[in-house]
Amino acid sequence: MSEDAPTHPDLAADSSIHDAEGRLSADWLDALRAEIAAGDRARLIERMAPLHESETGDVIEALTADERVALVTLLGDEFDFLALTEVDDSVRIELMESLPNADIARGVADLDSDDAVYILEDLDQDDRDEILSQMPAFERISLKRSLDFPEDSAGRRMQTDFIAIPPFWTVGQTIDYLRTNDDLPDDFYQLYVIDPGYNLLGTIPLDRILRAQRATRVQDIMNTQVRQIEATLDQEEAARIFERYDQIEVAVVDESQRLVGVLTIDDIVDVITEEANEDIHRLGGVGDEDISKTVPGVVRSRATWLLVNLGTATLASLVIGLFDATIEQMVALAVLMPIVASMGGVAGTQTMTVTVRAISQRELDKNNAKRLISRELLVGLTNGAIFAVLLGLITAFRFSNPALGVVIGAAMVVNMIVAGGCGILIPMGLDKLKIDPAVASSTFVMTLTDVVGFFAFLTLAGWWFGLF
Template structure:
């Protein structure tokens, strides 16, 4: 639900955009906002913020300093739409929520759909979250508690508990009258769910079908009995795959007893897809859940772990080089050339690894196509190795006036590129089998192995060829 503000969202055409031609917040607009904040001009602030879409309000919040964010929300009071907090970076949201009174947060949460409220509340400390829930109306409190009881990143945690359920013996006319007269309905809905007295899901009816049949028609005569449903305990990424595979707009969520407990809608799934994609990219880079709004201590903690791991693997590579120190001393050119072989292998391995990790996350790589992909990557590694072996070998022979050295580095290049292709696909697959997230650990192992193989292959071949051992 976080925004990536690069252009202004669509708003009322009569509303003057708060963005400039580059999609950035207008400086004159933010300066005016800060002046109103400094003057504590509540009426002017409400008039300025009221026309904004929640994503635009989120951009405004991120543009302000931490103390200005708190002041803005407090001055707006009940006029502040807490839905805007689903559009900001997690670190900004947590920092702001920590400074706001729990009573105000409780009032704001009561006005949100359950999925949005859960998205905001799940990041809070348990004591604060419980205090906020206790100050909310009973129905909303119980609904949110039920969602929060499901594991993080599960379908149950992401679901919306506002939906329309009717019995199968109603007629179309009764259903339409119910929709017209009931004020306690979701703001938006795409289909109606048919349930028995135990809330077991029997079927669904798209809204367009309701409008196309006679009022006397029974619901069970027109409902779709073949219903796709998602278990509340299912991982949100798996739920996203179901939406993607079957082109769903809205899917029912059921508990372990197959009772209807909520729904997942396409807007929730788009957020999940973006969240999972960003998470994979961050993990491949070893930066965890870091965002641009995080403070220096948070960024240090996020990056230090994998830097420490990299220090260990780099030390291992240096140990391998140390085994050949006599060889390097006898031919200084080896020290100049060996980083090239290791670097090319590392890049090639990372390329293969990135494709493999993405394929695994998208469930595109399985036992049916694994062998074909392994053969392909080995062949790609061999081919690229031969191409760059000729290129690098020729450059080396000319630079050092030593044809034999060019041949040696060419052979090492072929071997390392072949190993890089194999490591880039086999390591993520092995980690997946071991239930270790390949996005987190693959890069470290791939880079280490290609470095070690690159150094060892080049220096060993050189020692044997030139008799330096």
């Protein structure tokens, strides 16, 4: 974004809160901290008022837990709860637990339904019920309906405020309705044409209303090829529909096909980013973690995976243990064996990474599975052969032992083919069993490549050199 254009007031306002690199300015934060410590409500309001909710979110994340509560309490009704949709989950949950439920009820009542649900859904049932009971009836009912849909479903992410019109209206009537009605959603991109039973008949993007003559009937210009999403559909599937069909807004219907809300692209962008974070974190062996989490939480979220790895590494070590007599006779084997295992680990991770992402993007199906499996086996064979020669030569010279070079080369080929095969078959198998391949594939792939790497190398060596 241009930083110096004088005609854009919001950018000028930003310049003091952001430093030259566009990050939160340390000076600005220090001043804020001082005002919080002094309890200077008037200056705090003045300081926070020009911020966009995402900037307020950044500020909240930069503060300590105590400062956050103090800031929100001092700002009172001037605090925009929308900012809470922009902070890490752990920050939001901790802050919400420190605030009185009455304050939350007041703050959340002003929000769009999708944002209110986003904030309320992580609270425990009792707090949530208490907050809902303190809200106006209309908001309470619509929030309850959203919250009744399963977690991570389209129903949770939808906005319940939308504009529905009958098919027999004219464009003129529609425009007049929009001009005179004060109770419209904040932003909208299309209108929904429904029958008296709230079944969706069609949609009209706003530009089509603007291009049409006033006398035109809505039913003659509406888009009848509507895409609609069941409220119980998983949000990731919903995101896929937005991506495939380049939608801005999609209608959400309940089990009797009645229109209950709309999903908008800005929520979907968050879903896509969240999903990518989840894939990356799971592949990296970290659970539900964000950078605001504190030490005990992080220790817990990572210990599971470390424990699993302790088990699998011990298994690999047991395999090596089978060959201790062999190693005792030829210690070079101990020096070399981690190379074979590590190359297999990298090759397996490569195949697994591509496979896991293809599965999560719904790109891998029956039509290309066979082709991909043979591709990966062939890639394993080819790279196995290339690096077998390379490592074989290095080893032959390093230990002045050509036979050892041949043995390690052969073990490398075996391990790389196994790595390619496991790298694709394990994630596909887990997916078939409805287990997220991003979570579990790594362990299996690494264990198998370690075990096969050690076993192939030590067996071949023992056999070749007659060490058994």
